[in-house]
Amino acid sequence: MIGVGKAKQYANVLDKPLGRGRQEVSLSAFAFLFSEVVQYNQTQVDNIAELERRLEDAGYAVGARVLELLCHREKGNRRETRLLGILSFIHSTVWKVLFGKVADSLEKGTEHEDEYMISEKELLVNRFISVPKDMGAFNCGAFVAGIVRGVLDNAGFPAVVTAHFVPIEGQQRPRTTILIKFAEEVIHREARLG
Amino acid sequence: MATSQKAARLGEEVWKTRVDKVNAELVTLTYGTIVSQLCADYDNDYAQVNQQLDKMGYNIGMRLIEDFLAKSNTGRCGNFRDTAEMISKVGFKIFLNITPTVTNWTADNKQFSLLFDENPLADFVELPDDGRAQDELWFSNIFCGILRGALEMVQMSIEARFVSDVLRGNDVTEMRVTLIRYIEDEMPPDDE
Numbered sequence: 001m002i003g004v005g006k007a008k009q010y011a012n013v014l015d016k017p018l019g020r021g022r023q024e025v026s027l028s029a030f031a032f033l034f035s036e037v038v039q040y041n042q043t044q045v046d047n048i049a050e051l052e053r054r055l056e057d058a059g060y061a062v063g064a065r066v067l068e069l070l071c072h073r074e075k076g077n078r079r080e081t082r083l084l085g086i087l088s089f090i091h092s093t094v095w096k097v098l099f100g101k102v103a104d105s106l107e108k109g110t111e112h113e114d115e116y117m118i119s120e121k122e123l124l125v126n127r128f129i130s131v132p133k134d135m136g137a138f139n140c141g142a143f144v145a146g147i148v149r150g151v152l153d154n155a156g157f158p159a160v161v162t163a164h165f166v167p168i169e170g171q172q173r174p175r176t177t178i179l180i181k182f183a184e185e186v187i188h189r190e191a192r193l194g
Numbered sequence: 195m196a197t198s199q200k201a202a203r204l205g206e207e208v209w210k211t212r213v214d215k216v217n218a219e220l221v222t223l224t225y226g227t228i229v230s231q232l233c234a235d236y237d238n239d240y241a242q243v244n245q246q247l248d249k250m251g252y253n254i255g256m257r258l259i260e261d262f263l264a265k266s267n268t269g270r271c272g273n274f275r276d277t278a279e280m281i282s283k284v285g286f287k288i289f290l291n292i293t294p295t296v297t298n299w300t301a302d303n304k305q306f307s308l309l310f311d312e313n314p315l316a317d318f319v320e321l322p323d324d325g326r327a328q329d330e331l332w333f334s335n336i337f338c339g340i341l342r343g344a345l346e347m348v349q350m351s352i353e354a355r356f357v358s359d360v361l362r363g364n365d366v367t368e369m370r371v372t373l374i375r376y377i378e379d380e381m382p383p384d385d386e
Contacts (some may be wrong), residue, residue, distance in 0.1 A: 013320040025314055027214035028261050029289045030221050032254045037228055040250060058231055062223040098220045
């Protein structure tokens with residue numbers, strides 16, 4: 001851990017104690033790294049949809065690990081089995097750990113039973129990004145959508161997760177909404193559980 | 195050594211007062227994703243993955259140096275030894291909150307090692323057990339590119355490469371940095 005001198009070496013990563021996760025690095029370090037992720041992936045694709053898909057896949061891998069890590073550390077090895085439970089786990093615990101704050105809002109879609117939205121006025125990954133006009137609706141939030149999908153899927157709640165810009169009146173920058181559409185089986189199971 | 199202490203104080207102060215911070219795990223996991231994405235894209239050709247990581251680092255280094263100079267508000271280093279202290283005690287400190295040890299200088303003062311006791315990029319990491327990654331992949335190779343890119347922007351041509359890594363089962367994680375030459379300011383050809 002930081003500041004305790006030479007770190008002890010472990011033969012196996014699983015023997016290593018799980019840190020408390022309070023270590024910090026500079027925001028620039030993340031911003032530089034993330035911008036390289038975007039630029040690298042841009043070289044691997046022909047269109048925006050594919051770029052978003054690749055970013056989402058990258059996020060998915062992060063989400064899968066975050067779920068495991070946080071269930072061990074914050075929840076005494078238990079994971080949520082109910083829809084609202086897992087959503088608020090993402091909105092509060094996951095967001096707090098990854099982005100330092102809980103998400104601005106968590107809402108249920110008004111038109112569809114299976115849709116939920118997490119909104120953030122200034123999503124960390126979008127803070128330093130301006131999307132060129134010719135790239136249309138491209139949203140780096142796809143990475144965060146991927147994280148959310150990674151957490152949900154691995155907790156047993158398969159869903160389609162997408163990121164969208166939503167303009168706010170009187171504000172120059174739009175907010176980012178992460179739209180979660182659960183698979184049918186999830187909704188059925190939830191109804192059965194009552 | 196005086197420079198070393200001065201650098202340590204500067205790094206500490208900038209880290210405490212002038213740096214916005216994020217959770218290290220976000221960076222750890224994001225970096226891990228990049229490496230595994232590259233391994234998939236290059237069909238586990240680890241030599242190519244190392245090279246791509248170095249290239250990404252180089253791109254970052256070229257932009258990062260500006261952030262570094264603006265935040266640390268520091269001048270030109272008098273010699274390569276000072277440069278090494280600045281890299282470890284200010285550079286690594288203000289970006290990653292670590293200070294790798296500077297050691298193993300050669301007699302001509304052109305080559306040193308950075309020893310990483312801690313490495314936020316490598317938390318939770320276990321190299322693939324495919325009989326090759328342990329010998330071929332330098333997981334944190336992005337650091338080499340970052341140093342090369344950043345120093346090139348301040349007129350130093352260097353070479354950086356890892357020589358050992360605890361992830362490979364070595365005792366230490368060590369990067370070797372070699373000064374190739376100082377780049378002369380190139381004036382535009384006579385246009386009077």
